[in-house]
Amino acid sequence: MAQQITELVELKNRVDAWRKAGRCVALVPTMGALHAGHLALVKEARKQAEHVVVSIFVNPTQFGPSEDFSRYPRTLEQDMQSLQGLADVAWVPSVEIMYPQGQHSDTHIEGIGDDLEGAMRPGHFDGVATVVKYLFEQVRPDIALFGEKDYQQFCLIKRLVNDCGIDVSVIGIPTVREADGLAMSSRNRYLSKEERAIAPQLYQTMKVGIDLIKGGEPVQQVIGHTIEQLEKEGFTKIDYLELRAEDTLAPMTVYRAPARLLAAVWLGKTRLIDNVRVA
Numbered sequence: 001m002a003q004q005i006t007e008l009v010e011l012k013n014r015v016d017a018w019r020k021a022g023r024c025v026a027l028v029p030t031m032g033a034l035h036a037g038h039l040a041l042v043k044e045a046r047k048q049a050e051h052v053v054v055s056i057f058v059n060p061t062q063f064g065p066s067e068d069f070s071r072y073p074r075t076l077e078q079d080m081q082s083l084q085g086l087a088d089v090a091w092v093p094s095v096e097i098m099y100p101q102g103q104h105s106d107t108h109i110e111g112i113g114d115d116l117e118g119a120m121r122p123g124h125f126d127g128v129a130t131v132v133k134y135l136f137e138q139v140r141p142d143i144a145l146f147g148e149k150d151y152q153q154f155c156l157i158k159r160l161v162n163d164c165g166i167d168v169s170v171i172g173i174p175t176v177r178e179a180d181g182l183a184m185s186s187r188n189r190y191l192s193k194e195e196r197a198i199a200p201q202l203y204q205t206m207k208v209g210i211d212l213i214k215g216g217e218p219v220q221q222v223i224g225h226t227i228e229q230l231e232k233e234g235f236t237k238i239d240y241l242e243l244r245a246e247d248t249l250a251p252m253t254v255y256r257a258p259a260r261l262l263a264a265v266w267l268g269k270t271r272l273i274d275n276v277r278v279a
């Protein structure tokens with residue numbers, strides 16, 4: 001049974017006892033509304049560490065003023081059920097505990113933090129880097145697990161750990177998808193029935209583009225055709241569709257493996273992101 005902890009001293013006492021006993025501690029940061037994608041991270045954490053802390057915190061500083069912070073799904077009771085037998089502790093801090101000095105972001109990762117998602121959502125990655133740094137300080141885990149669903153975020157956290165000299169191993173877990181290919185996301189519940197029927201086309205269409213790139217077609221041409229195709233399928237706006245180097249996320253106009261094709265698109269009021277490895 002996962003124990004829900006809301007006080008920092010209690011969390012620290014719990015983790016200190018494990019550390020004193022020489023046990024390996026894993027952290028899985030989440031914003032709750034847990035689905036099978038999150039649980040894949042928790043299950044892997046369970047395999048790799050003796051104790052697992054899952055944080056559940058809808059982080060206000062990573063949402064822009066016109067974004068979905070207030071309507072973001074909050075399903076704590078169900079989340080606690082899902083964590084049964086998988087996590088030791090659900091760390092559920094209040095905004096006041098997480099931001100005792102008031103809500104602000106004090107961490108900026110230059111370059112990667114300003115690009116793609118960072119360019120479309122100014123301040124987003126400052127909020128992510130700040131909260132993850134605080135979580136690392138609170139939990140002091142040996143390992144921390146992140147989903148490749150948010151591939152740029154995963155790269156950003158690796159940079160954060162490196163730049164700040166934080167002693168934690170950052171582990172990436174492949175994207176978990178619905179049977180039709182749609183990447184699982186807490187935001188998929190915003191989709192209407194019609195939008196939900198279109199949504200899997202994002203992954204399917206990206207895969208067609210990837211086959212063309214691997215077959216030697218010019219990258220920019222494939223990107224252009226893929227964007228046109230997505231618009232035909234009913235995606236209402238394409239924020240970006242880009243091929244990037246897998247390790248640095250540097251732009252790539254001529255394909256060289258390993259790469260990632262990354263996309264952010266809209267279906268009505270819902271924004272979907274996805275990425276696929278190209279190798």
Ligand code: AMP
Pocket residue numbers: 029030031032037038040041145146147148149150173174175176177183184185186
């Ligand atoms: P979130 O609650 O959306 O902030 O996600 C918490 C963690 O779960 C992040 O590391 C995400 O990348 C990861 N995650 C979310 N969806 C998926 C998915 N479909 N597959 C794998 N990991 C995921």
